[in-house]
Amino acid sequence: MGVSSSKAAMERRPLLEDVAPVYSALDDADESASDTSTLAETESVEPPPLxxxxxxxxxxxxxxxxxxxxxxxxxxxxxxxxxxxxxxxxxxxxxxxxxxxxxxxxxxxxxxxxxxxxxxxxxxxxxxxxxxxxxxxxxxxxxxxxxxxxxxxxxxxxxxxxxxxxxxxxxxxxxxxxxxxxxxxxxxxxxxxxxxxxxxxxxxxxxxxxxxxxxxxxxxxxxxxxxxxxxxxxxxLPSDIENRSLSEKLRRIDFLGSLTLVGTVGCLLLGFSLKTSEEIPWSDPLIWGLFTASAVSGVLFIAVEKYVAPYPVMPLRLITQRTPLAVSMSNFFGSMAAFSAVRFIYFLYNVPLYFTAVRMYSAANSGLHLLPNSIAISTGSVFAGWQNTNNRMMRRTGKLYRLTLCSGFMCILASISIVLWNDDTSQIHLWFDIVPSGFGMASLITTTLIAMIAGVMKEDMAVATGVTYLFRTTGQVLGVSISGTILQAVLLQKLRLRIQGPGSAEVNSPRHSTSIISTLDPLTKAAAVSSYADALRVVFICQAAWNFLAFLWCIPIQEHELP
CATH class of the missing domain: 1.20.1250.20 (MFS general substrate transporter like domains)
Structure with missing residues (x-):
């Protein structure tokens, strides 16, 4: 995981190379006297801070x-x-x-x-x-x-x-x-x-x-x-950037690359959205037409970024490097897993949906079960940052590799625990099994963002941050769309299998509203609850698989000294 001394020196340069330390409260209090003298010597020969x-x-x-x-x-x-x-x-x-x-x-x-x-x-x-x-x-x-x-x-x-x-x-x-x-x-x-x-x-x-x-x-x-x-x-910004004319600045915007990128992502996500919300079959010309348009736009986007755009919105030289690629893919699959717990189609969370449709809890009680996870999400990122700031080894070496792997592994453990939920699962597990996922994912996106920034050249830091968020947001929306599609497909299959004969007209009512389940006759109610349990388990298995892929993509991430 080492890099050449010349590249390491360049990677240690700040985003704005003339930026001075912000203020003393942000300086490392534990720096040695020799470090202080070195800093003083550096300041004596560098230009005034920008x-x-x-x-x-x-x-x-x-x-x-x-x-x-x-x-x-x-x-x-x-x-x-x-x-x-x-x-x-x-x-x-x-x-x-x-x-x-x-x-x-x-x-x-x-x-x-x-x-x-x-x-x-x-x-x-x-x-x-x-x-x-x-x-x-x-x-x-x-x-x-x-x-x-x-x-x-x-x-x-x-x-x-x-x-x-x-x-x-x-x-x-x-x-x-x-x-x-x-x-x-x-x-x-x-x-x-x-x-x-x-x-x-x-x-x-x-x-x-x-x-x-x-x-x-x-x-x-x-x-x-x-x-x-x-x-x-x-x-x-540096003077060579600020002194450019407006027309020159506009010429640096990758309009063609942006247009093909919008076509690639938009058509793909719209296809999944229409398939789920409108219940359109996969064979419908509209669905496969959107997916085909997405594939064609994707090929055009790669061609534009490689051969046409002088200042590409997503430089291929950046995304093909080891650490940026690993960070992008880990964020992509991690976001898919995190947002596979969300369904915007009927505006419910899949985990609370489990409590509402399978455990028959009230909506308020189901929402309360997310409270520990919400706290974990808020504190996980702070913990990762605190470790990086206050741990002497991490502060001096920038070693976040182990913390990144531990965060990814916590997400896998949480996913497996949720997959194993059944009628005999204790209340402690129902309350706290999801917590490692929130804590681990919040920590993961923090450490991988730092790894991305430290792993690219100074002039690529802003674009690299945008690329990271692109993969993250794409994973989020795909997680929503794919999990909703899987849930509805499995749920409809199980309902049709379990509800037949005179009660077959009730097949669609539990899919559109979970509040109807409690009003059904005992046999139909049991069939609906079991069908939801089976469908949600498939979604949770997919979530575990995506978390595992995110963990695998964390392994190639390289450690670089933090500037």
Missing amino acids: NKFSRAETCWILAGLWSAVFLGALDGTVVATLLSPIGSYFNKSNQASYIGTSYLLSVCCFTPLYGQLSDILGRKGAMLLALSLFGFGTLFCALANSMESLIVARAVAGMGGGGYIVSSIVVTDLIPLKQRGLYQGMANILFGLGAGIGGPLGGWINDLFGWQAAFLFQAPILLFSFVLVSLKVNIR
């Missing part, structure tokens, strides 16, 4: 960035709560799933563009563009007068939502890489907080003021973030 911020200025910058992260998480769970009342309002409940799908597709397709835009427009310009698109999209959602216009508005909001990776790039500019994980964990706490309170808050606002108000109430947080980013995020 970016230097006081502690207060840095706090304001982080407040502006992290308020946007909080808002993004809040918006996701608020909208998930509003899907049912919105569908009823427009009398188009069958189309409500496209509200979530359009946003996810847009985020997934536009996320990698912001890594490139942050180098072209600057950190502030890219972040303000993201906030503007998200703000306009959210405002149009509140003013939408039809389901179709609302779906389009959510797609516009998703174009801005993909830009939140700029906050991660800015933190990399400001924070020493050996402390990067701790700050990523702090951001994840805010993300978890926003996701946790979004659902109850959205429901409360909807009950009092209507679903339109739930979009409008996000405006103060958005305005707060926009003002702070405008005033405080004054990250200067």
Whole structure:
């Protein structure tokens, strides 16, 4: 896992090569006297710092960035709560799933563009563009007068939502890489907080003021973030980048590569979404036509990135390197596993769905079983960052390899435990078996992001961050789509097998609403419960397989000294 001395020297250079230490609180308190003298000698020969911020200025910058992260998480769970009342309002409940799908597709397709835009427009310009698109999209959602216009508005909001990776790039500019994980964990706490309170808050606002108000109430947080980013995020790029003309900057944007990328990801995810939500057969020309279009766009995307684009949005030379490829694939399969526990089709989580449809718990009780996992998600990333910051060996060597493997292994253990759930499983297992998955995945995405940043050249760090988020978001949406498809296919097969004769008309009712199960006659109820148990076990097995693949892709990750 060693690298040549010349490459290692280049990899130790910061993203902005003239950036000085941010402030003394971020410096390593345990540095020896010789390290201090070496630093002094270095400063005596290097040019003045390009970016230097006081502690207060840095706090304001982080407040502006992290308020946007909080808002993004809040918006996701608020909208998930509003899907049912919105569908009823427009009398188009069958189309409500496209509200979530359009946003996810847009985020997934536009996320990698912001890594490139942050180098072209600057950190502030890219972040303000993201906030503007998200703000306009959210405002149009509140003013939408039809389901179709609302779906389009959510797609516009998703174009801005993909830009939140700029906050991660800015933190990399400001924070020493050996402390990067701790700050990523702090951001994840805010993300978890926003996701946790979004659902109850959205429901409360909807009950009092209507679903339109739930979009409008996000405006103060958005305005707060926009003002702070405008005033405080004054990250200067090297002069050779800042002095380019606007036309030259625009020529560096990979429009053709972006278009083919959108076609590749969009057609693939739309095919899975239509197959699941509309129950269209695989043989339908629309489904295989979308998959064919995705494959053709994928080939064109690779050709454009390799032979046409002078500044590709996803450089193939980057993704074919050992560590970037391993990090990208581990994030892809890990996100598939994590989000295979989510079904946006009927707006339920598969784990709570197990408690609702198999254990016959109330919705409130089912939701409470996710509380330990939510806490684990919020603390896992902080733990990984704290280990990297406070453990002497990791701080001096940047060795996150063992922690990465341990995190991946925890996800596998959790998946296997959930697969083994049955009627005799104790309450302790039902409450805590999922915890290692949340803790491990949160830690994994932190350590792999640090490995990606440390494993690429200085000029590739922003693009590499965008590539990481691209694979992560693609895995998330595929996990949602594929798990929903598998669940519905197995569930329908088992229901048709178990419910025959006079009661065969009841086959579809348990699939569309779990609340109907308790009203069925005893024999049909038992058949529905058993069918859900079998279908969910297949989904959980797939989740375990994806976690195992994520673990395998963690093995090739190389360790590099953290600058």
